[in-house]
Amino acid sequence: MSMLKMKSSTVRTLVQTILLLFWSPIAVWASEPKGSSLHGTNIFAPASTPAKSIADLSVFVLVITGIIFVVVFALLVYSVAKFRGRAMDAVREPAQVYGSTQIELAWTIIPILIVVVLFLATARVLHAVQDAPQPAGALEVTAIGHQYWWEFRYPKLGVVTANELHIPVSDPANPTPTFLTLLSADTDHSFWIPELAGKTDLIPNHPNRMWMDPLRPGIFLGQCAQYCGVQHAKMLLRVSVDGPADFAAWVRGQQQLAVQGASVATGRRVFESNACMNCHAVAGTNANGRFGPDLTHLMSRVTIASGAATNTPENLRLWIQDPNAIKPGSLMPAMKLSDSDLDAVVSYMETLR
Numbered sequence: 470m471s472m473l474k475m476k477s478s479t480v481r482t483l484v485q486t487i488l489l490l491f492w493s494p495i496a497v498w499a500s501e502p503k504g505s506s507l508h509g510t511n512i513f514a515p516a517s518t519p520a521k522s523i524a525d526l527s528v529f530v531l532v533i534t535g536i537i538f539v540v541v542f543a544l545l546v547y548s549v550a551k552f553r554g555r556a557m558d559a560v561r562e563p564a565q566v567y568g569s570t571q572i573e574l575a576w577t578i579i580p581i582l583i584v585v586v587l588f589l590a591t592a593r594v595l596h597a598v599q600d601a602p603q604p605a606g607a608l609e610v611t612a613i614g615h616q617y618w619w620e621f622r623y624p625k626l627g628v629v630t631a632n633e634l635h636i637p638v639s640d641p642a643n644p645t646p647t648f649l650t651l652l653s654a655d656t657d658h659s660f661w662i663p664e665l666a667g668k669t670d671l672i673p674n675h676p677n678r679m680w681m682d683p684l685r686p687g688i689f690l691g692q693c694a695q696y697c698g699v700q701h702a703k704m705l706l707r708v709s710v711d712g713p714a715d716f717a718a719w720v721r722g723q724q725q726l727a728v729q730g731a732s733v734a735t736g737r738r739v740f741e742s743n744a745c746m747n748c749h750a751v752a753g754t755n756a757n758g759r760f761g762p763d764l765t766h767l768m769s770r771v772t773i774a775s776g777a778a779t780n781t782p783e784n785l786r787l788w789i790q791d792p793n794a795i796k797p798g799s800l801m802p803a804m805k806l807s808d809s810d811l812d813a814v815v816s817y818m819e820t821l822r
Contacts, residue, residue: 632775635711700796741756
């Protein structure tokens with residue numbers, strides 16, 4: 470009797486564990502984030518149509534494979550318990566079974582049907598996401614992956630920025646999706662904001678496209694999902710989904726030229742007389758480099774170094790003085806400026822809003 474109780478307790482524990490494992494992701498998927506405009510990287514909390522299609526497919530596959538796991542595990546436990554070796558069987562040969570047409574048909578046809586269902590469900594989502602038509606009012610953005618930062622160009626708006634993508638929220642009644650053309654300047658990268666869209670690779674000389682239609686405003690986080698070098702892990706993404714008025718205000722601000730303040734003329738002169746202008750662009754000045762991020766509105770960004778550090782004067786000073794202190798392996802060289810020149814450049818950078 471005690472043995473039976475122990476077996477019953479063990480089976481109950483296993484069942485509870487299995488249910489917990491498969492229910493937890495579904496519970497997370499069904500819940501909506503509350504109280505904060507900053508969203509993480511949870512694929513089960515979709516905030517756009519492509520992400521929701523992928524999340525729904527993921528849960529569907531998880532449920533199907535979960536049922537298969539439970540059935541197979543239950544049959545395994547039953548077989549081990551019922552046909553375990555006994556002392557009386559030591560001198561007897563087990564019953565010989567030479568096949569069953571019914572069982573063989575079952576374990577052939579059922580897996581084929583499962584694979585067909587999963588294939589059709591996946592093909593449906595792929596078609597809906599990859600072949601979606603671009604409406605006339607869609608926002609067009611060109612995203613270019615660099616080692617190890619992101620460049621964003623808005624061709625129709627005349628805006629160039631880096632690392633922090635701003636897009637408008639899409640009202641279901643008046644959809645304004647964002648369509649991105651994905652390019653690479655050097656090696657393979659992968660653009661991934663889990664709550665807005667699936668992964669899409671950026672491959673040299675092979676443009677890719679993707680789209681998203683955020684259904685709620687907020688900050689969404691992502692990163693490069695393809696190893697691209699030593700600082701791949703710090704090639705981060707911030708997507709700011711703005712309301713229509715906020716997005717229009719942001720665009721107007723980004724279309725302005727850099728502030729030409731007399732108080733920071735020394736810093737601008739140091740910037741333009743060193744290698745800074747060979748890599749970076751500042752609209753309205755002689756700086757027109759293309760190897761590094763556009764700095765025209767640097768201080769409008771929350772982070773620097775592609776999300777590796779908060780955009781503060783102290784971090785900006787350290788980044789210019791010694792990039793490896795924030796992002797080891799970064800391709801930006803240490804400028805080796807004197808303290809007075811470094812202070813002047815940082816003061817000039819602080820005006821680039």
